[in-house]
Amino acid sequence: xxxxxxxxxxxIRFGEGQVACLPEELAKYGKNVLLVYGGGSIxxxxxxxxxxxxxxxFHVCELSGxxxxxxxSSVRKGVxxxxxxxxxxxxxxGGGSCIDASKHIACSVCYDGDPWDLVKDRSKMTKxxxxxxxxxxxxxxxxxxxxxxxxxxxxxxxxxxNGPILYPVLSVCDPTYLYTLPERQTASGTVDIMSHVMxxxxxxxxxxxLTDRLSESVLKTCIHYAPIAMEKPDDYEARSNLMWASxxxxxxxxTVGKGGAWSCHPIEHELSxxxxxxxxxxxxxxxxxxxxAVLSEQTEARFAMFARNVWDVTEADDRKAAQLGIEKTAxxxxxxxxxxxxxxxxxxREKFEQMAAEAVRTSGIAARSYVPLxxxxxxxxxxxCAE
Amino acid sequence: xxxxxxxxxxxIRFGEGQVACLPEELAKYGKNVLLVYGGGSIxxxxxxxxxxxxxxxFHVCELSGxxxxxxxSSVRKGVxxxxxxxxxxxxxxGGGSCIDASKHIACSVCYDGDPWDLVKDRSKMTKxxxxxxxxxxxxxxxxxxxxxxxxxxxxxxxxxxNGPILYPVLSVCDPTYLYTLPERQTASGTVDIMSHVMxxxxxxxxxxxLTDRLSESVLKTCIHYAPIAMEKPDDYEARSNLMWASxxxxxxxxTVGKGGAWSCHPIEHELSxxxxxxxxxxxxxxxxxxxxAVLSEQTEARFAMFARNVWDVTEADDRKAAQLGIEKTAxxxxxxxxxxxxxxxxxxREKFEQMAAEAVRTSGIAARSYVPLxxxxxxxxxxxCAE
Numbered sequence: 001x002x003x004x005x006x007x008x009x010x011x012i013r014f015g016e017g018q019v020a021c022l023p024e025e026l027a028k029y030g031k032n033v034l035l036v037y038g039g040g041s042i043x044x045x046x047x048x049x050x051x052x053x054x055x056x057x058f059h060v061c062e063l064s065g066x067x068x069x070x071x072x073s074s075v076r077k078g079v080x081x082x083x084x085x086x087x088x089x090x091x092x093x094g095g096g097s098c099i100d101a102s103k104h105i106a107c108s109v110c111y112d113g114d115p116w117d118l119v120k121d122r123s124k125m126t127k128x129x130x131x132x133x134x135x136x137x138x139x140x141x142x143x144x145x146x147x148x149x150x151x152x153x154x155x156x157x158x159x160x161x162n163g164p165i166l167y168p169v170l171s172v173c174d175p176t177y178l179y180t181l182p183e184r185q186t187a188s189g190t191v192d193i194m195s196h197v198m199x200x201x202x203x204x205x206x207x208x209x210l211t212d213r214l215s216e217s218v219l220k221t222c223i224h225y226a227p228i229a230m231e232k233p234d235d236y237e238a239r240s241n242l243m244w245a246s247x248x249x250x251x252x253x254x255t256v257g258k259g260g261a262w263s264c265h266p267i268e269h270e271l272s273x274x275x276x277x278x279x280x281x282x283x284x285x286x287x288x289x290x291x292x293a294v295l296s297e298q299t300e301a302r303f304a305m306f307a308r309n310v311w312d313v314t315e316a317d318d319r320k321a322a323q324l325g326i327e328k329t330a331x332x333x334x335x336x337x338x339x340x341x342x343x344x345x346x347x348x349r350e351k352f353e354q355m356a357a358e359a360v361r362t363s364g365i366a367a368r369s370y371v372p373l374x375x376x377x378x379x380x381x382x383x384x385c386a387e
Numbered sequence: 388x389x390x391x392x393x394x395x396x397x398x399i400r401f402g403e404g405q406v407a408c409l410p411e412e413l414a415k416y417g418k419n420v421l422l423v424y425g426g427g428s429i430x431x432x433x434x435x436x437x438x439x440x441x442x443x444x445f446h447v448c449e450l451s452g453x454x455x456x457x458x459x460s461s462v463r464k465g466v467x468x469x470x471x472x473x474x475x476x477x478x479x480x481g482g483g484s485c486i487d488a489s490k491h492i493a494c495s496v497c498y499d500g501d502p503w504d505l506v507k508d509r510s511k512m513t514k515x516x517x518x519x520x521x522x523x524x525x526x527x528x529x530x531x532x533x534x535x536x537x538x539x540x541x542x543x544x545x546x547x548x549n550g551p552i553l554y555p556v557l558s559v560c561d562p563t564y565l566y567t568l569p570e571r572q573t574a575s576g577t578v579d580i581m582s583h584v585m586x587x588x589x590x591x592x593x594x595x596x597l598t599d600r601l602s603e604s605v606l607k608t609c610i611h612y613a614p615i616a617m618e619k620p621d622d623y624e625a626r627s628n629l630m631w632a633s634x635x636x637x638x639x640x641x642t643v644g645k646g647g648a649w650s651c652h653p654i655e656h657e658l659s660x661x662x663x664x665x666x667x668x669x670x671x672x673x674x675x676x677x678x679x680a681v682l683s684e685q686t687e688a689r690f691a692m693f694a695r696n697v698w699d700v701t702e703a704d705d706r707k708a709a710q711l712g713i714e715k716t717a718x719x720x721x722x723x724x725x726x727x728x729x730x731x732x733x734x735x736r737e738k739f740e741q742m743a744a745e746a747v748r749t750s751g752i753a754a755r756s757y758v759p760l761x762x763x764x765x766x767x768x769x770x771x772c773a774e
Contacts, residue, residue, distance in 0.1 A: 011393075015390025209624070210608040245597055
């Protein structure tokens with residue numbers, strides 16, 4: 001079990017109606033609020049009106065239209081709004097995109113240069129405005145962690161900033177807000193949660209027994225409840241368990257005592273940076289392909305443990321159990337309506353080399369991941385799920 | 388899944404050598420430190436010297452001799468020392484007793500009346516000095532929660548204060564500090580961890596699936612590693628998993644979406660308040676007796692789930708599976724060298740009625756626990772484990 005620091009100060013308010021705490025909580029920071037949201041679904045489902053009513057005594061300016069893969073240009077717009085309106089606190093209403101954009105805005109406001117500088121040199125990220133969240137999509141875990149991923153549309157780079165100043169101060173998680181999610185977002189959100197957990201689970205450290213068991217618990221929760229939420233979108237129990245799974249899935253709890261670079265995320269980030277596909281969709285394609293690519297004598301024991309503890313595989317032989325677990329993972333993603341080939345989402349072979357090179361350049365996948373993969377290995381992986 | 392708030396700001400520094408952070412971290416609060424510890428084991432194993440050397444530039448005053456069930460008189464002494472030396476931060480070095488005494492001192496310093504007033508009326512607990520921790524016994528979870536239990540030796544009351552101002556600001560958890568623990572403390576600490584988890588697990592809420600799975604993970608960790616730590620006291624992997632299990636076991640994570648009053652703890656608190664026995668020892672006696680007492684048609688499904696997911700019971704019939712799980716729990720405690728009757732720890736029948744009445748008076752056991760128990764039911768429970 002590796003040494004670790006765990007300090008996650010975000011105040012989570014979970015359950016139906018918790019949004020009512022906003023006026024009292026936001027007032028702790030000031031009266032000027034930047035409201036950040038996406039494409040307008042919160043106007044259709046009434047969440048926008050609820051929040052504007054709650055914030056009637058605040059000065060609220062808005063940044064709407066945050067993209068599914070939030071763009072640097074949106075961050076720049078947000079920074080300008082914060083400076084113009086002397087914003088005290090940013091309120092992100094949405095999923096990971098809105099939260100990540102808000103975090104990047106929050107620290108960029110306190111920095112004199114261009115927001116992209118903070119990606120290049122994290123030492124420039126020293127202060128941030130407080131970010132509060134009303135979660136309406138569960139997937140990224142950004143509501144209780146210190147990371148934010150932004151896409152630079154000028155350079156096709158999708159990269160992360162991370163640091164303790166980026167924890168949201170408050171996250172309102174109301175499972176009823178998920179009732180109106182399109183089926184495809186429930187599905188791709190679930191894949192994203194499961195991928196976060198698997199990225200942390202498939203690492204070289206074998207001594208973090210408790211962390212491994214906690215990870216398996218989150219995976220079992222996704223497997224149990226995603227089909228229920230797809231079938232019955234207003235099932236409170238299913239929505240609440242999935243929502244909390246997304247938070248726990250990436251709030252550092254499941255990386256405790258472990259460590260190493262991720263594998264599927266850096267590969268998928270290239271797909272969505274170059275082709276702007278939904279992150280969870282890309283992960284559904286890449287993850288089983290990655291598992292098949294890295295299964296070996298060295299990794300089969302952990303994949304067999306995964307198969308037995310997560311998928312209830314009873315096969316005694318490790319290699320066979322591992323293979324069954326991988327195929328059950330792939331079948332589960334397909335059962336959620338996810339594609340399993342790049343062709344299905346309109347991605348051809350033309351940029352395989354370029355994307356693989358970028359994945360290696362911008363991440364630790366070739367050096368510190370569970371099974372290090374170089375550019376050639378990633379191209380081969382793309383090939384294996386091409387069509 | 389019930390509504391909940393989750394906000395646990397304690398900064399955990401986990402792993403060998405993490406104590407080195409103390410000077411930098413404590414300096415954030417000031418130069419005057421109250422060092423709180425127990426019976427001197429930290430002088431024998433070198434932890435005391437390490438800490439005094441690290442704090443050579445601080446003004447340190449000491450409160451030693453904290454009892455295994457910390458007494459109100461110790462709290463009063465600590466408050467006097469804090470006032471006399473203008474203490475900025477309290478450093479608890481030990482287990483739950485030292486941490487709980489320190490928390491109670493921390494908020495009593497900021498209150499004008501007697502420390503016991505805060506137990507009677509929590510609204511009087513408004514401010515507290517920062518408490519930092521160096522953990523040397525893993526059991527209570529007090530290093531990452533907001534509770535503190537103190538015994539009033541004048542009235543034989545063992546009661547809790549609880550509130551967000553009581554979270555330690557910092558907890559150093561070095562598994563190597565557990566290497567010198569006597570076997571009996573490893574055993575009783577494990578029982579305490581497991582009891583915390585079971586108190587939260589055995590509640591009426593069935594919708595908190597993820598929380599139940601996380602709880603089972605912590606229980607499995609205790610069952611896996613306690614025998615290893617007893618056999619080989621310096622097994623780092625075993626000690627580190629048990630240490631983190633104790634923290635996770637009672638830092639609110641396992642009560643998320645659930646709720647209700649506890650059962651075994653209020654019963655055991657009377658045993659240790661009246662007879663000053665070790666908390667974990669009392670729990671080892673009370674817990675199986677409680678399980679047998681409350682097993683019924685209404686509870687057998689949850690006990691069967693516990694048996695199957697924690698103890699790998701494969702029995703298909705719920706009642707039989709439940710019974711097997713209960714007997715496996717009892718057998719495990721015995722395998723750790725724990726007693727299973729009150730007679731073994733010198734407790735006779737003379738105070739059964741009085742202790743049962745006090746348990747009902749000072750807790751929610753008769754109204755809000757998994758299976759509400761009145762005074763007569765608790766006496767019957769005492770009888771069932773009398774000898």
